[in-house]
Amino acid sequence: MEGVVDFHMRKLLTKLGGYDLCVTEFVRVVDITLSRKGFLRYCPELLEGGFTASGTPVRVQLLGQHPKVLADNAVKAIKLGSHGIDLNFGCPAKTVNKSKGGAVLLKEPEKIFEIVHAVRQAVPAEHDVSAKIRLGYDDDSLSLEIADAIEKAGASSVAIHARTKRDGYNPPAYWEKIPTLKSRLSMPVVANGEIWTVEDAFLCQTRSQCRDIMIGRGALARPDLAAHIKATLNDQTHEPITWQDIVSHIIESSRALSKTHTPHYFSSRMKQWLVFLKRQYPQALSLFSTIRTLHSQEEVLRALHAELEAY
Numbered sequence: 001m002e003g004v005v006d007f008h009m010r011k012l013l014t015k016l017g018g019y020d021l022c023v024t025e026f027v028r029v030v031d032i033t034l035s036r037k038g039f040l041r042y043c044p045e046l047l048e049g050g051f052t053a054s055g056t057p058v059r060v061q062l063l064g065q066h067p068k069v070l071a072d073n074a075v076k077a078i079k080l081g082s083h084g085i086d087l088n089f090g091c092p093a094k095t096v097n098k099s100k101g102g103a104v105l106l107k108e109p110e111k112i113f114e115i116v117h118a119v120r121q122a123v124p125a126e127h128d129v130s131a132k133i134r135l136g137y138d139d140d141s142l143s144l145e146i147a148d149a150i151e152k153a154g155a156s157s158v159a160i161h162a163r164t165k166r167d168g169y170n171p172p173a174y175w176e177k178i179p180t181l182k183s184r185l186s187m188p189v190v191a192n193g194e195i196w197t198v199e200d201a202f203l204c205q206t207r208s209q210c211r212d213i214m215i216g217r218g219a220l221a222r223p224d225l226a227a228h229i230k231a232t233l234n235d236q237t238h239e240p241i242t243w244q245d246i247v248s249h250i251i252e253s254s255r256a257l258s259k260t261h262t263p264h265y266f267s268s269r270m271k272q273w274l275v276f277l278k279r280q281y282p283q284a285l286s287l288f289s290t291i292r293t294l295h296s297q298e299e300v301l302r303a304l305h306a307e308l309e310a311y
């Protein structure tokens with residue numbers, strides 16, 4: 001998830017467990033092949049065989065409109081160690097859609113076919129090429145064509161965010177629209193959208209008829225959600241992550257980030273994360289108000305240490 005699920009967040013989420021695969025923030029591809037350094041910025045895990053510290057594979061996600069350039073970038077990412085390639089056809093951001101990447105391509109299933117096909121042809125067969133879509137742009141009238149295009153182009157799987165671009169991120173997610181698409185596809189289908197709790201996960205599986213699910217914002221609101229889902233599936237008990245654990249993680253990643261990124265990077269990502277954490281942890285609201293106006297990393301760190309000591 002662009003702007004928030006970076007290397008440090010993937011490290012925490014996969015340490016807590018439950019995830020079988022992580023996808024990077026989208027890498028926007030315009031007209032050049034990114035350098036090794038460029039890919040490492042999005043996916044430092046490539047230095048470790050493409051795995052997070054706890055061994056979960058990471059897949060680079062590309063977003064763009066030019067089949068050949070996307071294919072060249074896909075080959076490079078695979079050579080660097082990405083576990084397959086994911087193609088983004090779901091991003092609603094205006095800047096991205098203006099340059100014809102992301103969800104705007106949902107209006108053109110044949111263009112989606114060309115992109116997936118070019119990438120599939122270029123990437124060695126043993127590596128997965130997956131696609132991430134929404135049900136459509138303004139409505140879901142092209143959803144069958146989109147799904148067919150992706151399968152015919154040879155994709156290994158498709159993740160369906162069960163809303164249109166017009167729906168944005170507003171609830172509900174229309175999980176019940178997925179079975180019609182799934183029934184005509186032989187590739188695996190992953191259901192996504194509006195999974196915030198263990199109960200949501202099981203309801204989504206039932207309504208979408210998908211075994212595989214993808215968690216977005218729910219992972220930020222409850223970093224141990226996937227672990228809780230897996231524990232429930234396996235009839236095991238689950239020990240929830242505490243607020244102190246979360247604050248400790250923020251402090252730890254801030255130390256690591258201060259070596260490689262600007263203070264602005266750390267503080268904007270942390271603020272964005274706190275917005276999601278508020279859903280589950282009331283303490284996140286007051287911490288957010290405390291740090292909202294702080295600018296220097298020292299001030300923010302002092303506030304974080306004070307938060308830790310308060311519990």
Ligand SMILES: Cc1cc2nc3c(=O)[nH]c(=O)nc-3n(C[C@H](O)[C@H](O)[C@H](O)COP(=O)(O)O)c2cc1C
Nearest residue numbers: 001002025026132161192193194195215216217218
């Ligand atoms: C801040 C933010 C950034 C996102 N960035 C990406 C991205 O880079 N790639 C992607 O495929 N989806 C991205 N998404 C969409 C999510 O992956 C997911 O499909 C969507 O939020 C619906 O799932 P949810 O209801 O579980 O959050 C993003 C969503 C948000 C809110």
